[in-house]
Amino acid sequence: MSSQIDHLLDENRRFAPSAEFAAQANGTAELYERAAADREGFWADQARELLHWHTPFTEVLDWSNPPFAKWFGDGELSVAYNCLDRHVEAGNGDRVAILFEGEPGDTRRITYAELTAEVKKAANMLESLGIGQGDRVAIYLPMIPEAVIAMLACARVGAIHSVVFGGFSADSLRSRLDDAAARLVITADGGYRKGKVSPLKPAVDQALADRGTGAQETVEHVVVVRRGGNDVAWTEDRDLWWHDLLDQASAEHEARPFPAENPLYILYTSGTTGKPKGVVHTSGGYLTQAVFTNKYILDIHPDTDVFWCTADIGWVTGHTYVAYGPLALGATQVMYEGTPETPQPGRWWDIVQKYGVTILYTAPTAIRSFMKQGRQIPQQYDLSTLRLLGSVGEPINPEAWIWYRDIIGGGKTPIVDTWWQTETGATMIAPMPGVTSTKPGSAQVPLPGISVDVVDEQGNRVENGNGGLLVVTEPWPSMLRGVWGDPERFTETYWAKFADQGYYFAGDGARKDEDGDIWLLGRVDDVMNVSGHRLSTTEIESALVAHEATAEAAVVGAKDDTTGEAVVAFVILKESYLAVHTPEGLATQLRVWVSEQIGPIARPRDIYIVGELPKTRSGKIMRRLLRDVADGREVGDTTTLADTAVMSIISAQVK
Numbered sequence: 068m069s070s071q072i073d074h075l076l077d078e079n080r081r082f083a084p085s086a087e088f089a090a091q092a093n094g095t096a097e098l099y100e101r102a103a104a105d106r107e108g109f110w111a112d113q114a115r116e117l118l119h120w121h122t123p124f125t126e127v128l129d130w131s132n133p134p135f136a137k138w139f140g141d142g143e144l145s146v147a148y149n150c151l152d153r154h155v156e157a158g159n160g161d162r163v164a165i166l167f168e169g170e171p172g173d174t175r176r177i178t179y180a181e182l183t184a185e186v187k188k189a190a191n192m193l194e195s196l197g198i199g200q201g202d203r204v205a206i207y208l209p210m211i212p213e214a215v216i217a218m219l220a221c222a223r224v225g226a227i228h229s230v231v232f233g234g235f236s237a238d239s240l241r242s243r244l245d246d247a248a249a250r251l252v253i254t255a256d257g258g259y260r261k262g263k264v265s266p267l268k269p270a271v272d273q274a275l276a277d278r279g280t281g282a283q284e285t286v287e288h289v290v291v292v293r294r295g296g297n298d299v300a301w302t303e304d305r306d307l308w309w310h311d312l313l314d315q316a317s318a319e320h321e322a323r324p325f326p327a328e329n330p331l332y333i334l335y336t337s338g339t340t341g342k343p344k345g346v347v348h349t350s351g352g353y354l355t356q357a358v359f360t361n362k363y364i365l366d367i368h369p370d371t372d373v374f375w376c377t378a379d380i381g382w383v384t385g386h387t388y389v390a391y392g393p394l395a396l397g398a399t400q401v402m403y404e405g406t407p408e409t410p411q412p413g414r415w416w417d418i419v420q421k422y423g424v425t426i427l428y429t430a431p432t433a434i435r436s437f438m439k440q441g442r443q444i445p446q447q448y449d450l451s452t453l454r455l456l457g458s459v460g461e462p463i464n465p466e467a468w469i470w471y472r473d474i475i476g477g478g479k480t481p482i483v484d485t486w487w488q489t490e491t492g493a494t495m496i497a498p499m500p501g502v503t504s505t506k507p508g509s510a511q512v513p514l515p516g517i518s519v520d521v522v523d524e525q526g527n528r529v530e531n532g533n534g535g536l537l538v539v540t541e542p543w544p545s546m547l548r549g550v551w552g553d554p555e556r557f558t559e560t561y562w563a564k565f566a567d568q569g570y571y572f573a574g575d576g577a578r579k580d581e582d583g584d585i586w587l588l589g590r591v592d593d594v595m596n597v598s599g600h601r602l603s604t605t606e607i608e609s610a611l612v613a614h615e616a617t618a619e620a621a622v623v624g625a626k627d628d629t630t631g632e633a634v635v636a637f638v639i640l641k642e643s644y645l646a647v648h649t650p651e652g653l654a655t656q657l658r659v660w661v662s663e664q665i666g667p668i669a670r671p672r673d674i675y676i677v678g679e680l681p682k683t684r685s686g687k688i689m690r691r692l693l694r695d696v697a698d699g700r701e702v703g704d705t706t707t708l709a710d711t712a713v714m715s716i717i718s719a720q721v722k
C-alpha cells in the first residue's frame with residue numbers, strides 16, 4: 068500500500084510575529100544558521116551555555132553503537148544543582164520558583180531558596196532510606212509542589228524516578244512498580260479533584276497487597292505526603308510520613324555530580340502490547356534540550372515572565388515543562404492542582420488573571436473544551452498579561468488555533484504548536500515565536516539542530532506538497548536512550564522500520580507544504596483508506612471543527628462494502644447550538660460542509676452527535692474504540708480511558 072497521504076485541506080492564514088515581540092524574543096534566525104553549519108557543535112555550545120558542568124565534556128555525540136546514543140558522555144553534572152543551587156548562588160534565591168494554587172484555593176509561594184532547601188532535605192531523607200544512584204523511586208502524587216521536590220531529590224542523589232500519573236489505577240501502578248523494580252514509593256493521602264479528595268494511598272496499598280510475588284518484594288518503604296487530610300491505612304515499618312522525615316532531615320546537602328548519561332527517569336507510555344513500556348531519559352542531553360526549548364521556543368525570560376504549563380507531572384510535558392526545563396532556566400511558574408472546571412468553568416482564566424500569567428502552554432483538547440463552553444467565560448477575565456501561547460499533545464485544528472489566539476491571546480499572541488513525544492524528551496518541531504510566521508494548524512519547522520523528514524514507506528523523502536511518514540534522521544540530545552530492561556523492544560519499536568537509513572520512526576503521518584513546513588496528520592494507525600485514497604483523520608476533523616457549530620470531532624474509517632472504508636464522524640456541538648438546532652439537522656449540514664470544504668471524497672457517511680469523546684487520561688482521542696462502534700463490533704479494552712463510562716454512552720447514542 069502506498070504511504071502517500073492525500074492532502075485535502077488548505078489553510079492560507081499567516082501570522083508574522085509583531086516587531087515588538089520579535090525585538091524582545093530570545094530566539095533569532097541566527098540559531099538556525101549556526102546549527103546548520105555545525106549541528107553537533109551547536110548542541111555542544113548550548114550544553115555549555117545553558118548548563119553548569121562539574122566536569123566539562125570533551126565528547127559531544129557518540130553514535131558508534133546506534134540506536135544507543137551518548138551525548139556529552141565524559142561530562143559530569145548535577146541536574147538538581149542546575150535547577151536549584153546555581154540560581155541561589157547567582158543571587159536569585161528570592162525569586163519565586165513555584166506559585167502553587169490548590170484546587171480548594173489554598174496557595175503557596177515557593178522561592179528558589181526555599182525550594183532548594185526542601186529538595187536538600189528530601190535528598191537527605193532519600194539517603195537515610197538507603198536510596199542512591201541507580202535506585203528506582205516511584206512517585207505517585209497529585210499536582211502539588213512535593214511532586215517536583217521528590218523528582219529533584221531523586222535527581223540530586225542520582226536515583227531514577229518513575230512518576231506514575233495519579234489518575235492511574237492500582238493495577239497500572241503495580242505493573243510499573245514491577246517493571247522498574249522500585250524500592251520506594253512516594254505518594255499522598257490524596258489530592259483535590261472536582262471539589263473532593265481523590266485518594267491515592269489506597270491504590271498503593273492495593274498494588275502492594277500481594278507482597279511476596281514478583282517485584283513487589285522490592286518496595287521497602289512508602290512515604291506519604293499529607294495533602295487531603297483523610298485517614299489512611301498504615302503498614303507499620305513500611306509506611307512513613309513525608310513531613311516527619313523532612314522535619315528530621317538536615318537542610319544541608321551537597322549536590323554531587325553524575326555522569327551525563329546517568330539515567331534521570333523512566334516514564335511509562337502506552338505500547339501495542341499490554342506490558343508497560345518504560346521510556347528511559349538520561350541527564351546532560353535531556354536537560355540541554357529541555358532548557359533550550361523553554362528558552363527559545365517558549366521564549367521564557369526568567370526575570371519577567373510567569374509561565375504556566377498546565378500538564379500533570381505524570382506526563383512527559385510535566386517533566387520537561389514543569390519540573391526540569393523552567394527550573395533549570397530559573398523561571399517563575401504556576402502550578403495548579405485541580406481540574407479546569409472546579410469550582411466554576413472560568414477557573415483557569417481566574418488563575419491567569421490572579422498571577423499575571425504571561426506564557427500559557429496547554430493541549431488542544433483543553434482548548435476545544437473551552438470552545439465548547441463558549442467565549443463568554445474567558446471574556447469575564449483580564450487575560451491581557453498573556454504574550455505567548457503554546458500547544459502540545461495532538462494536532463491543533465486551525466479553528467481551535469484561531470480561537471486560542473483571538474479569545475485567549477487577545478488576537479496578538481504568537482502561538483507555538485510544539486510537536487514532540489514522550490520518547491523525544493523535548494520539543495522537536497515548532498515555530499520559533501520571534502522568527503517564524505506562523506500557520507494555524509502547522510508545527511512547521513524542526514528546531515535548530517534537529518533533523519526531521521517526511522518519507523514514503525521505503526524511506527525516500529517525499530517532495531514538498533506531499534504526505535508520508537514523519538522520521539527523525541539524526542540523533543538528538545534529549546532522545547530516549549532505551550526502553551527500560553528491553554533493548555530489543557527499543558530497537559524494534561522505533562528503529563526497525565527504517566533500519567537501512569538509520570531513521571527514528573515516530574509513528575505519525577505528516578505532510579510538507581509548498582514551503583516545506585510540516586503538518587502533522589495524526590497517528591499512522593488512524594489513517595483511513597477511502598476508495599483507494601489515504602485520508603488523514605486530522606484534516607477531516609479540522610474541517611468539522613471549522614464549522615461554527617462544532618466544538619470537537621473525531622473521525623474514523625469504518626468498513627464499507629463499496630469504498631473499502633468510509634468516513635464516520637463523532638461530533639460534539641457547542642452548547643449554544645444544541646439549544647436551537649436538532650442534532651439531525653446539524654449532522655446533515657455538517658456532511659454538506661465537509662464536502663464543500665475538502666471535497667466529496669471526505670464526506671462522512673455517518674455523523675453521530677455525541678456528548679463526549681473517548682480520551683486517554685492525557686487527553687488523546689482513542690479512535691480505536693470509535694472504530695469498534697462504527698463497525699458495530701463489541702467495544703475493545705477501555706481501561707486506559709479517562710472515563711470508562713463514555714463508551715457505553717456513545718454506543719447507546721449510536722444505536
Ligand code: WT7
Pocket residue numbers: 336382383384458459460461462463484485486487488489490510573574575587589590685
Ligand atoms: C504523540 C506523542 C508531546 C508531549 C505530550 C504527548 C501527538 C504531540 C503534537 C502536535 C500533532 C502531536 C503525536 C505524537 N502530538 N504533539 N503539536 N501536533 N500531534 O506525548 O503522549 O508521547 O504523545 O502526540 O501523535 O506522536 P505522547
